[in-house]
Amino acid sequence: MKRQILLEARNVTNIFLKKNLTVEANKNVSLEIYPNEIVSIVGPSGCGKTTLIKSLAGFLQPTKGSVSYKNKVLNSPNPEIGIIFQNHKPFPWLTVEGNIASGLYKLSKDEQEKRVNKYLKIIGLSDFRKEYPHQLSGGMRQRVSLARALANEPNILLLDEPFSSLDPQTKTLMQELMLSIWEETQKTLLFVTHDIEEAIFLSDKIYVMSSKPGEITKVIDNLLPKPRLAEQKLSEEFINLRKHINYLIRSESLKAAQINLQTIRPHALKIGLHLWVGNASLILGQELDLFKKNNLEVQIISLEKDKDRLSALEDGSVDIITTTIDMALIAKNKGLDIKIIGVTDESTGSDALLVNNNIKQVKDIIGKRIGVERGWSHFFLLHILDKNKINISDVRIEFMNNAEIGSAIINKRIDGGVLWEPWLTHTKKLSNSKTLISTEEEPVIPGIIITTNDCFEKKKEQLQKFSTATIEALEYIKNNPKESKKLMAIPLGISTKEFEISTMGVTFLGRKENKNIFSNEKIRKLITHTSKILYNAGEIKQNYSPDELL
Amino acid sequence: MTKYFDVKKPLPKLGVVILSFLGILIFIILWNLIAKFGNVKTIFLPTPTETVYAIINLFQYHGFLGEILLSLYRILLGFMASLVLAFPLGLLLGSFDFFKNLMEPLVNFIRYIPPVAFIPLTILWFGIGDLQKGIVIFISVFPYLLVLFIDVVARVPQEHIDTAKALGFSRTRTLLYVVLPYSLPGYLDATRAMFGTAWTFIIVAEMIAASQGVGFLIIQSQRFIKTENIFAVIIIIGLIGLFSDLLFKWIYSKLFFWSDKAK
Numbered sequence: 001m002k003r004q005i006l007l008e009a010r011n012v013t014n015i016f017l018k019k020n021l022t023v024e025a026n027k028n029v030s031l032e033i034y035p036n037e038i039v040s041i042v043g044p045s046g047c048g049k050t051t052l053i054k055s056l057a058g059f060l061q062p063t064k065g066s067v068s069y070k071n072k073v074l075n076s077p078n079p080e081i082g083i084i085f086q087n088h089k090p091f092p093w094l095t096v097e098g099n100i101a102s103g104l105y106k107l108s109k110d111e112q113e114k115r116v117n118k119y120l121k122i123i124g125l126s127d128f129r130k131e132y133p134h135q136l137s138g139g140m141r142q143r144v145s146l147a148r149a150l151a152n153e154p155n156i157l158l159l160d161e162p163f164s165s166l167d168p169q170t171k172t173l174m175q176e177l178m179l180s181i182w183e184e185t186q187k188t189l190l191f192v193t194h195d196i197e198e199a200i201f202l203s204d205k206i207y208v209m210s211s212k213p214g215e216i217t218k219v220i221d222n223l224l225p226k227p228r229l230a231e232q233k234l235s236e237e238f239i240n241l242r243k244h245i246n247y248l249i250r251s252e253s254l255k256a257a258q259i260n261l262q263t264i265r266p267h268a269l270k271i272g273l274h275l276w277v278g279n280a281s282l283i284l285g286q287e288l289d290l291f292k293k294n295n296l297e298v299q300i301i302s303l304e305k306d307k308d309r310l311s312a313l314e315d316g317s318v319d320i321i322t323t324t325i326d327m328a329l330i331a332k333n334k335g336l337d338i339k340i341i342g343v344t345d346e347s348t349g350s351d352a353l354l355v356n357n358n359i360k361q362v363k364d365i366i367g368k369r370i371g372v373e374r375g376w377s378h379f380f381l382l383h384i385l386d387k388n389k390i391n392i393s394d395v396r397i398e399f400m401n402n403a404e405i406g407s408a409i410i411n412k413r414i415d416g417g418v419l420w421e422p423w424l425t426h427t428k429k430l431s432n433s434k435t436l437i438s439t440e441e442e443p444v445i446p447g448i449i450i451t452t453n454d455c456f457e458k459k460k461e462q463l464q465k466f467s468t469a470t471i472e473a474l475e476y477i478k479n480n481p482k483e484s485k486k487l488m489a490i491p492l493g494i495s496t497k498e499f500e501i502s503t504m505g506v507t508f509l510g511r512k513e514n515k516n517i518f519s520n521e522k523i524r525k526l527i528t529h530t531s532k533i534l535y536n537a538g539e540i541k542q543n544y545s546p547d548e549l550l
Numbered sequence: 551m552t553k554y555f556d557v558k559k560p561l562p563k564l565g566v567v568i569l570s571f572l573g574i575l576i577f578i579i580l581w582n583l584i585a586k587f588g589n590v591k592t593i594f595l596p597t598p599t600e601t602v603y604a605i606i607n608l609f610q611y612h613g614f615l616g617e618i619l620l621s622l623y624r625i626l627l628g629f630m631a632s633l634v635l636a637f638p639l640g641l642l643l644g645s646f647d648f649f650k651n652l653m654e655p656l657v658n659f660i661r662y663i664p665p666v667a668f669i670p671l672t673i674l675w676f677g678i679g680d681l682q683k684g685i686v687i688f689i690s691v692f693p694y695l696l697v698l699f700i701d702v703v704a705r706v707p708q709e710h711i712d713t714a715k716a717l718g719f720s721r722t723r724t725l726l727y728v729v730l731p732y733s734l735p736g737y738l739d740a741t742r743a744m745f746g747t748a749w750t751f752i753i754v755a756e757m758i759a760a761s762q763g764v765g766f767l768i769i770q771s772q773r774f775i776k777t778e779n780i781f782a783v784i785i786i787i788g789l790i791g792l793f794s795d796l797l798f799k800w801i802y803s804k805l806f807f808w809s810d811k812a813k
Contacts, residue, residue, distance in 0.1 A: 103718065132807070
């Protein structure tokens with residue numbers, strides 16, 4: 001039986017006007033919460049989490065998109081959705097029991113008494129029922145407002161940084177209390193927090209949010225065993241997951257705190273990359289201390305979006321980034337003077353055009369709706385069209401992101417799309433679709449490493465060491481496949497097994513391919529080819545020769 | 551000795567009591583010295599002893615208590631009317647921007663006119679009896695009290711109001727069970743402050759036109775060069791102010807022991 005969604009956000013965007021400036025607090029946030037689930041939204045401070053939770057509770061109508069509760073659009077606060085605000089306090093003029101009973105005025109006196117007793121017991125404040133909040137400690141006060149929300153027996157409780165004002169010990173106790181309350185009441189809980197450890201400890205599902213505008217950048221299923229105990233925070237699995245989320249959030253925190261990367265460890269070589277298996281070799285270099293052994297200080301910053309990596313490269317926040325040839329060409333076309341300095345991997349099946357089962361061959365996609373994400377997914381489609389001599393205007397291209405393409409295919413909103421792992425396997429499993437053509441047959445999107453010409457001149461020596469270390473890492477993968485997979489999976493937040501599945505369509509490149517990148521025939525050909533296709537599609541205004549990029 | 555002079559460090563209780571009396575004592579001694587040796591005539595500055603005798607005399611033979619009670623009655627007349635009106639209006643204007651924007655310009659306009667300017671008008675309309683005094687008090691107290699009340703209500707934390715909403719409270723219920731209880735301590739504080747102002751204006755009103763009352767007594771004493779009586783009345787007014795203030799504070803600590811300020 002398919003579970004019913006309890007609370008759902010669809011493309012929620014919140015925009016404010018602040019002193020004549022429009023501030024985008026949330027952008028296109030979509031999430032779904034199922035009954036009895038514990039979900040966390042984790043993101044750096046000031047990423048619009050509070051705005052989002054207010055929308056989810058019906059306090060704030062989203063500027064765009066919608067929130068629905070039990071499949072009905074939510075227009076105003078609903079007592080079935082409880083909410084604990086960031087600086088939650090009990091009503092100071094009421095006793096502990098008065099506070100807990102304050103939402104129960106519709107019940108009979110007997111009922112009220114019963115409920116109050118039940119929740120006094122759950123939060124362990126039975127002995128303090130006649131006390132006033134000013135007589136209690138901070139942690140006890142928070143328990144009172146928690147009980148006040150719980151006593152109303154909402155179907156779902158939203159908590160906005162509920163324990164952020166507590167000392168670490170009390171905080172841990174409150175988290176444990178939360179989990180035991182959950183076991184007892186089976187309430188659905190949604191936490192919004194900047195505390196990664198808290199999110200991992202409490203939840204079944206973690207949504208990672210970027211800094212303003214707050215966007216969901218990743219959804220992580222937390223499979224750590226339950227019931228969870230505080231000791232687990234020190235377990236290996238826990239720490240691995242923490243490491244992964246840390247990678248994801250670090251760049252966002254820097255952005256949110258308005259700290260320029262250049263000021264942190266100014267001498268380090270800064271690498272901007274997206275966390276994906278093809279780039280894991282760079283992370284492996286870090287984990288194996290290969291950079292350090294080459295006397296090179298590096299700092300890896302995860303920047304998930306192509307756009308973010310390119311602008312970081314442009315403003316000098318990072319020295320090198322990982323990308324694909326098509327993105328490099330588009331950047332070059334925009335005036336960024338870039339240079340390709342290495343290749344990491346080659347997609348050999350992990351990206352594919354997935355289509356409805358009734359599409360038999362490539363020609364059939366004429367007139368159909370095909371979803372692509374801007375970037376190499378778009379390029380891959382252009383390549384296929386070019387190869388089969390189909391006009392671009394004959395296909396209805398719809399731009400969306402990876403996850404959206406997957407769900408749109410499942411919901412039959414589009415007829416096909418260019419997808420990559422893990423959505424590829426996921427979508428195939430849940431829909432009547434098949435791989436029409438993949439990078440296995442058409443290996444046209446290698447992962448490359450680029451820098452700016454300026455940086456190339458200034459940091460020649462560092463880049464040389466970087467190349468040496470990267471090649472060492474790639475060779476290590478070739479020689480110790482098992483061990484390296486285990487090491488690379490951790491920062492990516494996946495198991496070794498998942499990593500293996502994800503890398504089935506990826507070929508790591510090594511010494512041979514990187515040795516003499518300038519005269520690598522394959523890369524030269526691909527640059528010419530990519531340039532031609534993008535030029536024909538109007539994505540770039542001039543054709544580039546390989547020599548201009550190498 | 552230096553331990554009593556640490557920045558912002560509270561003193562032991564006994565020290566507080568001693569210092570409070572010491573301050574008054576020094577004042578009285580200085581007053582005495584100036585009155586006796588300062589080459590001023592007694593009709594301008596009576597000695598403390600003379601002032602004490604004047605107080606006793608006023609109570610014994612001139613019905614001072616009656617005058618005080620009369621002035622107090624006049625204050626209460628205007629003050630109660632202000633309170634009864636400002637109480638719900640404060641709640642309404644502080645909670646709803648609609649009413650606030652509707653009323654605030656008018657209230658501020660009246661507030662910036664010195665209440666004394668209305669006294670001749672009130673005499674024309676209402677004579678010089680108790681009603682006129684009550685009205686003067688109302689004019690001088692109500693606008694200020696209302697503004698203070700609005701401010702108190704506006705400062706109810708949004709978080710409490712949102713919590714009420716989340717618990718399913720109706721608008722009326724939120725007003726009566728959240729906004730009102732949270733505002734009461736602030737209301738009492740504002741009332742205390744305005745009560746002092748009310749004393750000022752009753753004296754002014756009675757000095758301008760009255761046949762009875764504390765202010766009238768001051769004017770009378772001046773007319774008959776009974777300076778010691780003026781001193782006596784001033785001191786008694788000061789004492790009444792001091793005691794009413796203490797009374798308000800005591801009520802505050804009893805009723806609103808739960809508020810942050812009570813500690």
